[in-house]
Amino acid sequence: MTDIAALPPTRAGLHGNYLSAGHTVASWLFTTDHKRIAILYIASTTLFFFIGGAAATLIRIELFTPDSGILTADGYNRVFTLHGVIMVFFFLVPVVPSTLGNFLLPLMIGARDVAFPKINLLSWYLSIAGGALALYSLLAGGIDTGWTFYTPYSSIYSNSFVTATAAGIFVAGFGSIATGLNFIVTIHTLRARGMTWFRLPLFVWSLYATSLIMLLATPVLAMTMVLIIAERVFGIGVFDPERGGDPILFQHLFWFYSHPAVYIMILPGMGIVTEIITCFARRRVFGYEFMVYALIGIAVIGFFVWGHHMFVSGQSGYASLVFSFLSFLVAVPSAIKVFNWTATLYRGEITFPAPMLYALGFVGLFTLGGLTGLFLASLPVDIHVTQTYFVVAHFHYIMVGGMVSALFGGLHFWWPKITGKLYSDSFARFAAVLMFLGFNFTFFPQFILGYLGMPRRYHAYPPEFQVWNVLSSAGAVILAAAYLMPLGYFAWSFLWGERAGSNPWDATGLEWQTASPPPEHNFEAPPQVPEVPYDYHPGRESARD
Amino acid sequence: MKALFRKSALLPEVAAWVGLLVLMVVSLVSSYVPLGLGNGIANLAIAGVQMLVVVFVLMHLKEGGALPRLAAAAGAFWLAIFFTLTFSDFLTR
């Protein structure tokens, strides 16, 4: 615990920080301060995370037994749809850019705010309005199409609240577009003097790559939702097979967004992990430029591979070959990143506080998730395992094992900056280890279930699958406990925690040059941009101790 | 005030407008001439030229910096990806 330096707070840290700038509700709801908007997002995404998590709990309880248990068939269909819709569109996609991204992007580049603070606030309201519509449809009776909304089930056959949910996703999508737009413009125009492109922290680069996808993919999803709504409300369907409409075209539109969206969900996580690993290995990141190219490469090539979701859909076999080939390509930059993180540890001076444990957990789980992606990219194996639990396991390894680990790592890393308080590192490390174990316990059995052939979205299943399902559900109990823990020690830290100094980890980013919590306008004095990013010197620090 | 109404000052916009209308009429008339597949191609080619006129003359893209051009190019490039890969399916079924 020596590395969490409990420095005496500066006066700037006590007075006039962004948290104390106003205590009325209005001072929060009408704020244009990116840091306060980030706090608003933390509140809303946390709410969505636990709603989605509650649905996941119901799913795992139902799957303890092969027969229908606590849920009816329709009930189960509504619950897994709710889980998918909330987690994907209202938690995973917005969470890191809008919380940590919003808070840190201007700080990291030495700016006073994002380029369009009002639009920034607007995007929070859009995401809230979208979420409210989705939650309304949940309360009104739910939606049972799965988060993928495949036509003609969603457009003609489903009797559930598809329209409201689709409208919610449409609205929230524009929140996402507004955030992406803001970030791109901010990074282009508001970098501090001396903050050249190749001195940017990789978290900023990852936000840039993410914003690119948000801008160019989200509108297609928005239009796809419009088409579903038009078909349900006005009967002017372009996917209706009776009129010659092609449901496979819908899938092209949907996955043109939804595959790149996976990268919206994982790229910022990669950025966070890079910040954490460099800081606690006390080393410059290995191959900075390659890390940048890999981020941008993933963002661009990520648009070329959506057809690998459609190998058995009736898509042309030749198209499937092309998409399979491109999917193998997109794995290359991801592999580069894993190698670079590993190489960064070499000759470092490594410590293991909670953020570092989350980051190392991320590398492991992401590697496993990424490698199982190769199974899905290769045609014959995909034909067997697609639409089974293998896919479920694969994307949870990326989305939950990867992204959520990175999110927790980032929250722990920047918590002292955001709140100005320290938390109990031992509790946090315990939660990190528990999360890693619980996660593997929950999702590894699903790979085996998938290859055995258990289809997804089954509330009842043949008894030969039970053993693995019971294991998975048992793991979920551990995972749930691990997710609840931070609520406790973060709350304790916020109320009674020790004050954090401006730079408790002795890190190099500009965000650590200002007080914790930062003043309203971010910097009292213009921040000094170091010559090279991640200017750490292993060995020198320990000599100083 | 006077400078504003000098022909040279207004010329680009007015010329672009005349050009756009002429192109529209050409497109309309050509669509009544039986050209088979040529009709659609001609119509779209003319629309493409009209778009370039609007973008470069009326929207002043040629005067703007590199970034607006990059943004416009990104939109076009991603749309091209969308078309190409979607049609890689439909053309080979």
Place this chain on the structure above:
Amino acid sequence: MTDQAAIAEQFDDLAQQREATEIGIWAFLATEVLFFGALLVCYAVYRYQYPAAFLAAAREANVVFGTVNAALLLTSSMTVALAVRMGRAGQARLSGHALLATVALGLGFLVVKAFEYTGDIQDGLFPGPGFRLAPPQTQIFWSLYWIMTGVHALHLIVGIGVLLTIFVLLRRSAFDPRHNTTVEVSCLYWHFVDIVWIFLYPLLYLPGRS
């Protein structure tokens, strides 16, 4: 400096603010390209699959209204470009008039569109039970027609609202048009809406005429 008030606090100077706004609008337009792009992909796929039905269906569209509207929007693109040029030259009043002319042309477009929609509905061209044309794929064309023109009209309505707001602000001299990127940015959006129609016109009104 009177300019100081026009600079938001996150920017250092006017040039930076202007650059940010410009990049912002072009990035937004790139988003819009993909938004309409989804519809264009649908159109292209179905036209490739059902060429005959699409020609037969497009023949029923009202080419007179479509052409008049194309002319109106092309003209409005000129007036809005003039508004920008006059604004840059410091001619606030003239710039305002050009904006008003643009709004008027936009409203004209909507009026024509309203007549056209009424006619289409009376003509049995709204997909569904009362649809008049024979092969079912013609309904796909007409579904796309309604969605494409509908989304375009919504964009136009937004554009009219934005230009009117700017006009009111100009009248109150809330800002100096020379330095205001808001005018230019809104005008870029208007041009984009015009470009959409430049493509919708040959796709929806001209096929099947020969």
Place this chain on the structure above:
Amino acid sequence: MNEFRFFPQAASSDAPQTDAIYFGLVIVSGAVVLVVATLIVVFAIRYRRGTRVGRGAASSLASREFEIGWTLATLLAFLGIFSWAAAQDFVQLRPPPPGALAIDVVAKQWMWKTQHPGGQSEINSLHIPAHQPVRLLMHSQDVIHSFFVPAFRVKKDIVPGHTEELWFEATTPGTYPLFCSEYCGTDHARMLGDIVVMAPQDYGRWLAGQPQGDDLAKAGEGLFRELGCSGCHGENARVRAPPLAGLFGRPVPLSDGRIVVADEAYIRDSILLPKKDIVAGYEAIMPSFSSRLDEGDLTKLVAYIRSLAAQGAGP
């Protein structure tokens, strides 16, 4: 506890190849995970704070060479896996062997109907002979379903409005589960069936023991007359419509210059969406029969037209 498995049964000619690629990938991924995990653990221990090890600048290690090296290595490895996996898919892109047993499958919420060439039909089950290629012609009456037999390692979505084909060759007699794997609504999880693979002679015996349904093609011929198709397509018809004898399986020139092969999908489309592909030299006068036929009737009509393939000469 119930039956406990690590690995699914393998009962088709595709299964060994799929499994081979799967195991290949497991080995490759396992090796990569092992290397990465080992490196992380070793570095974490060796370079933890407080140890006395060299921490000098690693730049002497020529990081650029490393980066390019492992980028190329990964690229080559991935391309290798792709080619290996894709090679099998090229086999699947090939049309089914000519002697394949053609079986019609109709999927609807939430059941499977299957029909043998002789007209014997089954619900939620399908009996097939081992060691004979089987070709499924699948249609959906409502939403997307997916025909998935884990033991065969095959899966295919059945998209409404499409004719989806799937072929495989079962190798081991036994009963294997059939799942609908594309979410299709309330009872998706109950849309199950049994695939019963029998030795060829057993299959013959089973087939003979089934209530002899009207022969499909014969039933189709009845419909053909009932619906008035013969009024235009018949030999003595007044209206000029394309003749159907000998049509099946041949290339047909269309009025827009394309040439298509008259397969099941084409014939179904011509009945349901006659305006879609107009045969060169004919008027587009045929009405659509989409509202008058259900999937069962269509299957019969197509079978009848298929049976006319042997008749008639001419190109």
